[in-house]
Amino acid sequence: MTILLTKNKFDYRLVILSLAFALSLSACAKVTERTANNGDAEAQFKMGMYYFDGSGGVSTDYYKAGDWFQKSAAQGYAPAQLALGEAYGKGRGVRQDYEKSLAWFQKSAAQGHAPAQLALGSMYNLSWGYRDYPYSYKDTELAKEWFGMACDGGSQEGCSSYRALN
Structure with missing residues (x-):
């Protein structure tokens, strides 16, 4: 009985730890989103990646990812320009457009x-x-x-x- 009780305590602590980690990711995304909404290009790119990967406590949404990449890329942030070029090349979150894809790749590479x-x-x-x-x-x-x-x-x-x- 002692072994089961110890095991249950461990499982309970593991669940609490997992929930705390998930909440901290969600809180991280909220802080990043606040910074992104204030126009920070790196934060906008991170929000795009959160939505692209479904990480940071948000669900995958290619359209929201594309919007964030667009905002960041327009400010000249090279990683976002590359990500936006890839999105245009594959038609993820934006309408597939090879010319725009090439243009965004070139802007990022030129930096x-x-x-x-x-x-x-x-x-x-x-x-x-x-x-x-x-x-x-x-x-x-x-x-x-x-x-x-x-x-x-x-x-x-x-x-x-x-x-x-x-």
Whole structure:
């Protein structure tokens, strides 16, 4: 009986700990949302990620994620620009638009954001990689340039991709 009682106490504490953790995530999202509503680009991006991933105590909602990414990207926040480019490329939370996707990737990459440079390198190397894409952007030399920039920015995947094209 003592073993069961001890086990039940442990289970009870674990449930309380889990609830406290969930509430702290929700509280974190509320604080982030307040900051985001005050125009902070990084907080807006975080809110977009919360809605995109269904984390931070909020449910997945690609449309809300797209709205937050748009607000942050419009202020020039490179990670949000990349996220918005990906959203346009896949049609998640925004209407699928390959030209807008490319434009947002380029804006992010122009700021030296290595993940965006890697994405552009992949796009040019693989001719975008989206099924039924109406345009062909296959350009190995341009892909190599973007991979090189991503490598210079610290992306190991960019380095590997650059070497593979040589």
